[in-house]
Amino acid sequence: MKVKERSGIDPAIQAYIDARLEEAKGDRRENRVTMVVFSGDLDRQLASLVIATGAAAMGMDVSVFYTFWGLGALKKRRRLKGKTLKEKMFALMTPRKLSSMPVSKLNFGGVGRVLLKSMMNDKQVTSIDELFSMAREMGIKFVACTMSMDVMGITQEELMDGVTLGGVATFLGDAACSRVSLFI
Template sequence: MNQEITSSQSSSPTTQPPTDKVTIILFSGDLDKALAAFVIANGALAMDMQVTMFFAFWGLNVLRKPESGSVSKDLLAKMFGWMMPRGATKMRLSKMNFAGLGTAMMKHVMKKKNVHSLPQMVETARENGARLVACTMSMEVMGLKQSELLDGVELGGVATFLNEATQSKSTLFI
């Protein structure tokens, strides 16, 4: 029976075999989770795999520029902007944060052990061809504009994510 299922799936014209591709959706805005996502992404890139990273909701904070510039927003969008960390350097740990002390300790230990910082990991991924896609629905809900994101970030919706995920050998939700 398993052979029948396998053969019928492989003959389907809409089913494509996975390629050497990894798709990661980063939903979390926590430093440790973003670090994990970029360690995996950079590892996959080092193995000559294609990498697409899709950023939704709090994960969008990784892609925010450190400075805001002048962007016209309504009150709720401004409030979201004030409450969310502005970029990879401002993110905090999900556990043991202790009013920022845990985050500072983690960054100190990473530097001491010659582990790249999150901004360095983001830049490495970009330089090595990772595709960074910001979720347009999440941006709309959270009041973010494309001009507030790092240059070169693509915009896409759930269909963009699903298209990449269905063609990938590995899909991760972080």
């Protein structure tokens, strides 16, 4: 082995280190969690809120995208005026708010939901509505998917205040800078 190689860093290794350093500079990941909430099931919504509030408590930035059935979580009221017939039917067949969503298993026409809520209450687990308002207080970013809103005929007046409207690029923009991304 040549003396020259032993005394300094191998140029190949140096080049590799430099390349990795450049790569690391380009890494735009933040301490962020991004979630897509697609499901309109109460239990899944609960899981997403536990993760979202937990992440916020850990000092992480959180973005939650609500799309399709998940959008129901952001509804503050049901407004039929100005909707087409199909949209009215849809509005009447979907839950009017987060806490009236069905559970994904053993719902039995709403009996399962009541049972689950009462069991949560017995065990002193924070209710879904409380978790939701806590999530808002903690500065979690809520985004409503405009395409689903359009399809389902949900207007912005029906959604809570402070909800951002966005699309796939809003989600991907946040997800690309996130350490954790989930689809629920």
